[in-house]
Amino acid sequence: MKLLNLFIFFLACFQISKAQNLVADSSFEFNKAIPIEYSAIDHSTSWNSPTRGTTDLFCKCDKKKEKLSRVNVPKNSMGVQEANSGKCYAGIFAVSHGYYREYLQTTLSSALKKNKEYVLTMYVSLSDYSPLAVDRLGVCFINENVKFPHSEEITELRPVYIPIEDEVGLDTEEWHEISVHYKAKGGENTLIIGSFGIKRLWKTGNTVPPEISSPIYKRVQRDAYYYFDDVSIHEFIPEKIDTVIPKNPYFDNLDKMKPDSVETEVVLPDTIQPISSGEVLTFNKLLFQTGQALLSPVSYPELNIVAMYLKGDKKMRIEIYGHTDNQGDETKNKELSRARAKAVADYLILKGVKPENVSYEGFGSEKPLESNDTEAGRKSNRRVEFILRK
Numbered sequence: 001m002k003l004l005n006l007f008i009f010f011l012a013c014f015q016i017s018k019a020q021n022l023v024a025d026s027s028f029e030f031n032k033a034i035p036i037e038y039s040a041i042d043h044s045t046s047w048n049s050p051t052r053g054t055t056d057l058f059c060k061c062d063k064k065k066e067k068l069s070r071v072n073v074p075k076n077s078m079g080v081q082e083a084n085s086g087k088c089y090a091g092i093f094a095v096s097h098g099y100y101r102e103y104l105q106t107t108l109s110s111a112l113k114k115n116k117e118y119v120l121t122m123y124v125s126l127s128d129y130s131p132l133a134v135d136r137l138g139v140c141f142i143n144e145n146v147k148f149p150h151s152e153e154i155t156e157l158r159p160v161y162i163p164i165e166d167e168v169g170l171d172t173e174e175w176h177e178i179s180v181h182y183k184a185k186g187g188e189n190t191l192i193i194g195s196f197g198i199k200r201l202w203k204t205g206n207t208v209p210p211e212i213s214s215p216i217y218k219r220v221q222r223d224a225y226y227y228f229d230d231v232s233i234h235e236f237i238p239e240k241i242d243t244v245i246p247k248n249p250y251f252d253n254l255d256k257m258k259p260d261s262v263e264t265e266v267v268l269p270d271t272i273q274p275i276s277s278g279e280v281l282t283f284n285k286l287l288f289q290t291g292q293a294l295l296s297p298v299s300y301p302e303l304n305i306v307a308m309y310l311k312g313d314k315k316m317r318i319e320i321y322g323h324t325d326n327q328g329d330e331t332k333n334k335e336l337s338r339a340r341a342k343a344v345a346d347y348l349i350l351k352g353v354k355p356e357n358v359s360y361e362g363f364g365s366e367k368p369l370e371s372n373d374t375e376a377g378r379k380s381n382r383r384v385e386f387i388l389r390k
Contacts, residue, residue, distance in 0.1 A: 020109070020234070020235075021109075021232045021233065021234060022108040022109050022110060022112075022118075022232075022233040022234070023106060023108065023109070023191065023231050023232050023233055024046045024106070024107070024108075024109050025044065025045065025046035025047065025106070026230050026231050026232050027083070027084070027085050027086040027088065027089070027229055027230050027231075028044060028047060028057060028059075028086070028088040028089055028090050028229065029086045029087065029088050030044065030045045030046060031043045031044050031045065031057065031059065031088065032044075032045060034059045034060075034061055034062075034065070035057050035058075035059060035069075035071050036061065036065055036068050036069040036070065036071065036072075037069075037070055037071065038054065038056050038070060038071060038077070038215055039054030039055070039056060040056065040057045040071065041054075041055040041056065041057045041090060041104070043057055044057055044090075046106050046107070047090065047104055047105065047106045048105050048106075048145070049102065049103060049104070049105065050103050050105040050145070050146045050147060050148060050154070050192050051101070051102075051103055051147070051148045051150060051151050051152075051154065052148070052149065052150060052151040053092075053093070053100065053101055053102035053103060053151040054102065054151075055090065055091070055092050055102045055103065055104060056071055056078075056090065056091040056092070056102075057071065057088065057090055057091075058071045058072070058073050058076055058083075058088060058089050058090070058091055058227070059071065059072075059073060059087055059088040060072065060073040060074075060083070060087040060088070070213070073087060073088065073089070077212060077213060077214040077215065077216075078091060078127040078128070078129055078130070078214060078215075078216065078225050078227070079127040079128025079129050079130070079172065080128055081125055081127070081128070081172075081175075081227055083229055084123045084125075084175040084229040084230050085229065085230055086229075088229075089227050089228060089229035090104055090227070090228045090229070091127065091225060091226065091227045091228065092104060092193075092194060092195070092225070092226060092228070093215075093223060093224065093225055094134045094137065094194070094195035094198075094224045094225070094226055095132055095134060095195060095198065095201060095222070095223060095224040096217075096222060096223050096224075097217070097222055097223075098152070099152040099153050100151055100152060101151070101152060101153045101154070101194060101195050102151075102194065103154065103192055103193065103194035103195075104192065104193040104194065104228060104231075105145060105146070105190065105191070105192045105193075106190070106191050106231075107145060107189060107190055108188075108189045108190065108191060108233065110189070111143075111186075111187050111188060111189040112141060112182075112184035112185075112186065112187070112188040112189070113184055113186060113235075114184055114185060114186025114187075115183065115184065115186070116183070116184050116235055116236075117181060117182070117183050117184075117235070117236040118181070118182050118183075118184060118233055118234065118235055118236055119179055119180070119181055119182075119233070119234050119235075119236045120139055120179060120180050120182060120191070120231070120232070120233050121177060121178070121179040121230075121231070121232050121233075121234075122177075122178060122179075122193070122228055122229070122230060122231040122232070123175040123176065123177055123178075123228070123229045123230045123231075124137070124164065124168055124175070124176050124178055124226055124227070124228055125168075125172065125174065125175045125176065125226065125227040125229075126168055126169075126170065126171060126172050126204070126224075126225075126226055126227075127172065127216075127225040127226065127227060128172045128206060129206055129207065129208040129209075129212070129214060129216050129225070130172070130204060130206055130216065130223060130224055130225040130226070131203065131204055131205075131206055131207060131216070131221035131222075131223060131224075132201050132202065132203060132204060132221060132222070132223060132224035133168070133169065133170055133201070133202040133204050133224055133308075133312075134164070134195055134198050134200075134201060134202075134224050135163065135164065135165050135198060135199050135200040135201070135202075136161045136162060136163045136164055136165070136198070136199070137161070137162050137164055137178075137193065137194070137195060137226075138159030138160065138161050138162070138193075138194060138195065138196035138197070139159060139160050139162065139180065139182075139191065139192065139193050140154075140157045140158070140159045140160070140191070140192040141160075141182060141184070141188040141190070141191060142157065142188060142190045142192065143187050143188055143189060143190065144189065144190055145190050146190070146192075153195070153196060153197075154192070154194070154196060155196075157192070157196075159192075159196045159197075160180055160182055161196070161197075162178050162179075162180045164176070164178060165200075165304060165308060166304070166307075166351065166352070168226075169307075169308040169311045169312055169352075170202060170204050170205075170308050170309060170311060170312020170313070171311055171312055172204075172206065172312070173314075175227075175229065181236060191231075191233065193228065193231070195224075201224065202305075202308060203221060204312060205312075205313070276388070277316070277388045277389065277390060278387065278388070278389060279387065279388075280385050280386075280387055281385065281386055281387070281388075282383050282384070282385050282386075283299070283302055283303075283344070283383070283384050283385075283386065284302065285298060285299060285301070285302045286299045286302065286303075286344070286383075286384050287299050288340055288343075291336065293336060293339035293340045293342070293343045294343070295343050295344070295347060299347075300347075303344065303347050303348065303351070304351065306318065306348065306386070307347075307348050307351040307352065307353055309388070310348065310353045310354075310357060310358075310388075311351075311352050311353060313390075314354065314357075315390050316357065316388055316389070316390055317357045317358070317359070317388070317389045317390070318348065318353070318357065318358055318359070318386055318387070318388055318389075319359050319360070319361075319386060319387045319389065320341045320344050320345050320358070320359070320360040320361075320384065320385070320386045321341060321360070321361055321362070321363060321384065321385045321386070321387075322336075322337030322338055322339070322340040322341035322344075322360070322361070322362040322363065322384050323337055323362075323363055323364070323365070323366075323367060323368075323381060323382065323383050323384070323385065324336055324337045324364055324365050324381065324382055325365055325368070325372050325377075325378035325379075325381045325382050326365040326368070326372045326378075326381075327372075327378065330364055330365060331364075333364035333365050334362055334363070334364035334366075335362070336362070336364075337362030337363055337364050338360070338361060338362025339362070340362070340384055341360035341361060341362050341384060342360050344360065344384055344386075345358045345359070345360040365381065368381045369381055369383070
């Protein structure tokens with residue numbers, strides 16, 4: 001029996017070692033001193049900035065220093081957020097003035113092994129006072145620590161992108177777990193996290209309270225600020241099953257993929273229009289097959305925008321109204337218009353909007369915008385409208 005227990009003990013230790021977290025200080029707890037000012041990532045014994053950008057470190061202070069600290073946990077100059085674990089976390093400007101960016105860099109406890117697959121997981125939270133949000137973050141696995149002589153976007157490296165529109169969106173209350181798989185080339189011992197090529201920026205409606213002194217610029221909506229905690233990298237060990245798993249083309253073609261920074265279209269903050277509250281708006285790219293209530297995938301991006309706003313403000317409600325032209329039986333038109341409004345509501349709920357914040361109705365051809373005597377008029381009358389209310 002003792003031999004069996006000893007065997008089980010060594011087996012457990014072997015499994016734990018295989019699942020070792022390669023990020024030495026995953027939750028930013030091991031620091032030379034507790035910071036009270038911005039730009040203190042160098043207080044960390046494991047993390048630093050790979051550029052001249054001034055990355056922040058947030059830690060819970062003792063009572064004497066709470067009032068002095070601008071980077072306290074949970075209340076600080078960027079918002080209010082408890083640590084996901086421990087007492088500390090890091091923060092970066094994913095976007096700011098000009099091309100300014102901030103990044104996080106750490107050395108792994110051991111280098112990645114060639115052709116091995118790894119999973120990077122981290123917890124991300126949009127800060128309360130951040131006026132903008134980004135569509136994605138990037139991570140780089142490289143063979144040594146770097147120090148670029150600038151504080152702009154890093155274009156010298158090729159990141160792996162992690163979309164955060166759906167998972168983080170505009171929510172400032174919760175920590176969100178995001179992850180990505182990576183197949184190692186071999187020898188990578190350094191991780192960089194930050195904002196690389198951005199395709200889209202979102203206005204959040206958040207502002208810095210007048211009484212708060214913050215690095216977030218109050219007069220112009222130019223900044224997107226995020227907190228990071230509990231960063232981990234583990235070797236990916238798939239569960240053994242009887243069936244054959246097809247090869248993942250993503251891993252097979254990773255080396256052949258070209259960086260998409262050239263194709264990246266950055267939407268400038270002043271070109272992004274917020275969604276009005278209390279105003280009747282019409283979905284512009286909502287498509288259904290004729291006589292059906294099945295949403296076309298072309299409709300998803302526009303619906304995703306609305307879902308982000310609703311998830312970012314838990315008190316915001318949406319009313320959805322379906323309309324048709326006057327062709328055909330009016331009873332069927334009313335049923336169709338309601339079914340289409342319901343399809344929109346179901347999609348928003350599927351994307352994480354609270355069901356109690358979504359309502360819908362169909363009016364058939366009762367409320368035309370234009371005359372039904374022309375095809376152009378009938379096309380305008382076939383629509384789905386919505387109103388946001390608080």
